[in-house]
Amino acid sequence: MAQSCFRHSRRETNLKCGRCGRPICSECLTHTDVGIRCPVCINEMRPVGFDVSPAHFILATMAAVGVGAAGGALNGFMLLKVIWLPFFLSAAFFLLVAYLVGESTARLIGVRHSTGLQVVAGLGVVVAYVVTNIIKSQVLFVLEPFTIVIVVIAIAVATSRIR
Numbered sequence: 001m002a003q004s005c006f007r008h009s010r011r012e013t014n015l016k017c018g019r020c021g022r023p024i025c026s027e028c029l030t031h032t033d034v035g036i037r038c039p040v041c042i043n044e045m046r047p048v049g050f051d052v053s054p055a056h057f058i059l060a061t062m063a064a065v066g067v068g069a070a071g072g073a074l075n076g077f078m079l080l081k082v083i084w085l086p087f088f089l090s091a092a093f094f095l096l097v098a099y100l101v102g103e104s105t106a107r108l109i110g111v112r113h114s115t116g117l118q119v120v121a122g123l124g125v126v127v128a129y130v131v132t133n134i135i136k137s138q139v140l141f142v143l144e145p146f147t148i149v150i151v152v153i154a155i156a157v158a159t160s161r162i163r
């Protein structure tokens with residue numbers, strides 16, 4: 001049975017929007033990667049990377065930076081002030097911090113797939129690294145090759161929680 005386009009009441013159609021289900025004529029519809037969409041749904045679709053509302057985005061950034069800073073500080077103190085920690089244990093702890101950064105970012109706002117949030121989680125890891133180095137040695141950028149590898153792995157761990 002044919003329904004009429006929700007924008008053109010006189011035009012009969014068998015097509016409908018794949019998102020909201022409204023009947024729509026061939027003139028109004030837009031073909032997307034995920035199927036037919038009506039103009040209303042096209043307007044509501046945000047570009048990739050901004051698929052999270054600004055408020056949630058800010059919340060996620062605060063979580064990533066907060067967890068990253070706390071974890072980085074803990075790592076720095078363990079390395080320097082409290083106990084002597086072998087490098088591989090510090091690296092393992094750093095990866096754990098990265099995991100927590102990714103998890104808290106994703107869990108807090110319940111979003112699992114977001115390019116923007118992956119960037120936020122990556123930022124959290126960089127914050128953890130910078131804070132660790134500030135406390136450990138007062139030298140901001142200790143860029144040894146092995147350390148860089150650990151940071152890259154850590155960023156991959158954090159962003160994998162959101163992919």
Ligand SMILES: [Zn+2]
Pocket residue numbers: 017018019020021022037038039040041042
């Ligand atoms: Zn629609």
Ligand SMILES: [Zn+2]
Pocket residue numbers: 005006007008011024025026027028
């Ligand atoms: Zn129409």
